[in-house]
Amino acid sequence: MALIELRGITKTYYIGDMSVDVLRGVDLTVEPGELLAIMGESGGGKSTLMNIIGFLDSPSGGGYQFEGQDAGHLDDNELAHIRNQKIGFIFQQFNLLPRLNALENVMLPLVYRGVPPQQREKVAKQMLKRVGMADRMAHRPPELSGGQQQRVAIARALSGNPSLILADEPTGALDSQVSQEILDIFLELNRENEITTVMVTHDPKVGKQCRRTVRMTDGHLLEV
Amino acid sequence: MMPFKEIVREALKSQAAAKQRTLLALIGIVIGIGSVIALVTVGEMVQLTSEQQFRQMGTNIITIQRGWGDSQGGGGNQDRQDQMITWEEAKGLAKKFPKLEAVAAYTSTWGQPLFADKSLDMPVLGVTRSFAELNKLTLTKGRFISDLDGYSFFGVLGAGAAAKLAKMGAGDPLGKTVFFKGRGFKIVGVLARAEEGGMRPFEINPGMMIPIHTSFLFKKERVINEIMARLAPGMDRQRLTSGLNKYFKMYQPDMSIQVRSAEQLINEMAKQSRLFTLLLGAIGSISLLVGGIGVMNVMLVAVSERRKEIGVRRALGAMQSDIRAQFLVESVILCLAGGLIGIALGVGAAYVLAKVNGWIFFVSGMGLALGVGVSSAIGVFFGYFPARQASRLNPILALRDE
Numbered sequence: 001m002a003l004i005e006l007r008g009i010t011k012t013y014y015i016g017d018m019s020v021d022v023l024r025g026v027d028l029t030v031e032p033g034e035l036l037a038i039m040g041e042s043g044g045g046k047s048t049l050m051n052i053i054g055f056l057d058s059p060s061g062g063g064y065q066f067e068g069q070d071a072g073h074l075d076d077n078e079l080a081h082i083r084n085q086k087i088g089f090i091f092q093q094f095n096l097l098p099r100l101n102a103l104e105n106v107m108l109p110l111v112y113r114g115v116p117p118q119q120r121e122k123v124a125k126q127m128l129k130r131v132g133m134a135d136r137m138a139h140r141p142p143e144l145s146g147g148q149q150q151r152v153a154i155a156r157a158l159s160g161n162p163s164l165i166l167a168d169e170p171t172g173a174l175d176s177q178v179s180q181e182i183l184d185i186f187l188e189l190n191r192e193n194e195i196t197t198v199m200v201t202h203d204p205k206v207g208k209q210c211r212r213t214v215r216m217t218d219g220h221l222l223e224v
Numbered sequence: 225m226m227p228f229k230e231i232v233r234e235a236l237k238s239q240a241a242a243k244q245r246t247l248l249a250l251i252g253i254v255i256g257i258g259s260v261i262a263l264v265t266v267g268e269m270v271q272l273t274s275e276q277q278f279r280q281m282g283t284n285i286i287t288i289q290r291g292w293g294d295s296q297g298g299g300g301n302q303d304r305q306d307q308m309i310t311w312e313e314a315k316g317l318a319k320k321f322p323k324l325e326a327v328a329a330y331t332s333t334w335g336q337p338l339f340a341d342k343s344l345d346m347p348v349l350g351v352t353r354s355f356a357e358l359n360k361l362t363l364t365k366g367r368f369i370s371d372l373d374g375y376s377f378f379g380v381l382g383a384g385a386a387a388k389l390a391k392m393g394a395g396d397p398l399g400k401t402v403f404f405k406g407r408g409f410k411i412v413g414v415l416a417r418a419e420e421g422g423m424r425p426f427e428i429n430p431g432m433m434i435p436i437h438t439s440f441l442f443k444k445e446r447v448i449n450e451i452m453a454r455l456a457p458g459m460d461r462q463r464l465t466s467g468l469n470k471y472f473k474m475y476q477p478d479m480s481i482q483v484r485s486a487e488q489l490i491n492e493m494a495k496q497s498r499l500f501t502l503l504l505g506a507i508g509s510i511s512l513l514v515g516g517i518g519v520m521n522v523m524l525v526a527v528s529e530r531r532k533e534i535g536v537r538r539a540l541g542a543m544q545s546d547i548r549a550q551f552l553v554e555s556v557i558l559c560l561a562g563g564l565i566g567i568a569l570g571v572g573a574a575y576v577l578a579k580v581n582g583w584i585f586f587v588s589g590m591g592l593a594l595g596v597g598v599s600s601a602i603g604v605f606f607g608y609f610p611a612r613q614a615s616r617l618n619p620i621l622a623l624r625d626e
């Protein structure tokens with residue numbers, strides 16, 4: 001059973017009287033354990049697609065099956081629930097909460113899941129160790145480098161034990177050496193723990209290292 | 225759904241990052257809650273204190289004075305000034321109204337008695353023996369005025385007057401002589417301090433009491449200022465009042481009198497104090513309204529400043545209700561913090577007022593509960609709109625915020 005199955009997904013934005021068809025029928029199947037890179041020109045709708053896959057947004061048309069379940073017609077609370085249980089988001093700008101330290105940031109998805117504090121802390125520490133941030137747990141994001149922040153963000157995405165990691169240009173704000181370190185974490189997680197990952201990237205070097213790459217052109221996805 | 229404890233913890237963390245703007249908004253809450261607490265507390269203290277004073281003397285005391293109310297205007301009014309209750313009328317009361325257990329008529333004059341050639345500004349009361357009994361006066365030295373004192377020149381000092389004399393070098397005033405209107409009064413007794421307020425004439429503590437007949441020597445007529453009386457239990461006050469009115473009209477046909485009972489005064493005072501509390505509470509509410517709007521403003525700014533955070537939380541699985549609860553709790557904590565400071569200030573102010581005015585200091589649990597309740601309610605009321613706005617942000621747009 002495919003993890004993600006998109007059929008003819010469309011997304012139209014309306015700005016005043018103008019309508020913009022950003023997605024014009026996207027078909028995509030992602031099997032569990034895949035590592036998929038989405039490439040494409042800026043403004044092509046990659047983030048829009050990621051948001052739909054990640055249940056942050058709903059498509060204008062088409063069908064979406066997640067883990068074999070129809071994902072249409074979900075209300076706001078159900079969407080929040082799926083994001084919390086199934087999805088781990090990683091952003092270009094890391095998006096850690098600056099007032100919380102690394103450990104607290106990583107615990108956050110579990111807080112919304114109602115996991116008791118001790119257990120939450122245990123899991124979060126494991127995840128931070130896993131991304132090599134065990135010695136920075138009490139640091140707050142402004143006290144961390146970009147690469148370190150992204151590691152914490154990865155730990156946060158992993159802490160909820162999601163079915164799917166969605167990373168929108170995770171290395172976009174990092175220099176090439178640090179980018180490679182971060183990419184290595186994704187590759188390792190995918191290889192050793194078979195964590196399904198969908199990653200948007202502009203960097204061909206990053207794309208090349210992913211097992212599968214698709215390209216967003218003209219509102220459609222094409223296999224490369 | 226996020227557990228409540230977590231919401232509070234998160235909220236406290238956000239508050240720790242409070243800014244000057246937040247503190248400014250809190251001033252309104254602090255002042256509002258502070259004044260509400262102070263005012264409610266003061267109202268209750270005044271009520272408690274006055275009620276206690278009445279209770280010391282008993283609630284079955286009445287006073288009878290010449291009526292002031294129904295003036296007939298112009299010249300008539302002038303005439304009425306001359307209508308005073310006379311000693312003969314007062315004396316006849318006890319016989320005519322057996323339900324009056326004790327009757328004490330007294331006169332009151334302000335004067336400048338002299339002691340050791342120095343002038344003392346003090347009231348002089350002409351009294352009978354029953355005056356001490358009705359006012360529950362106790363002596364520290366000597367004796368009180370007796371009905372056998374007739375026209376003699378004896379004086380009994382109130383506690384305040386005695387202290388004044390002592391300061392002027394009299395030492396023990398007993399046996400000393402105070403001159404009033406050219407006559408020497410030998411001090412035969414000193415009173416213990418009498419609680420002020422209630423039905424008790426305020427002149428007692430600062431004044432000198434002399435035999436009532438002696439006091440008539442300084443007046444053109446034998447007229448008195450006020451009659452105090454104690455009622456037998458189960459007395460119908462309405463009937464007594466009309467009876468008294470008839471009695472005095474017998475002597476002076478257009479005389480009207482005013483009867484005040486302690487019970488009636490207590491009721492009036494309670495009513496007044498309630499009004500006072502309400503009025504001042506209203507003033508406090510206005511500060512609270514201003515403070516609440518300030519808090520709403522702070523929360524609205526917080527929401528717009530933290531759009532990104534809201535987006536991130538939503539992406540991590542926070543429901544709208546989680547976001548709403550988070551901002552609502554923050555707003556309540558903000559108001560509670562202001563409220564607690566306000567309660568402390570209000571109680572402090574009430575304490576100072578109580579000390580200065582000699583009221584019984586007393587903070588009711590209801591006042592405190594009111595303070596906490598009102599500040600929480602303000603937090604919920606003024607925090608609801610910003611919190612709702614936060615919860616309804618589009619997560620994607622919020623995330624995209626820089």
Ligand SMILES: Nc1ncnc2c1ncn2[C@@H]1O[C@H](COP(=O)(O)OP(=O)(O)OP(=O)(O)O)[C@@H](O)[C@H]1O
Nearest residue numbers: 013014015020022041042043044045046047048049
């Ligand atoms: N909320 C919105 N309302 C209107 N138009 C939008 C909205 N969000 C995105 N768009 C438009 O949709 C198009 C695709 O945007 P999107 O962010 O998905 O592109 P992208 O492929 O991620 O680009 P980049 O590589 O620069 O991140 C853009 O033209 C953008 O202006």
Ligand SMILES: [Mg+2]
Nearest residue numbers: 046047048168
């Ligand atoms: Mg994008």
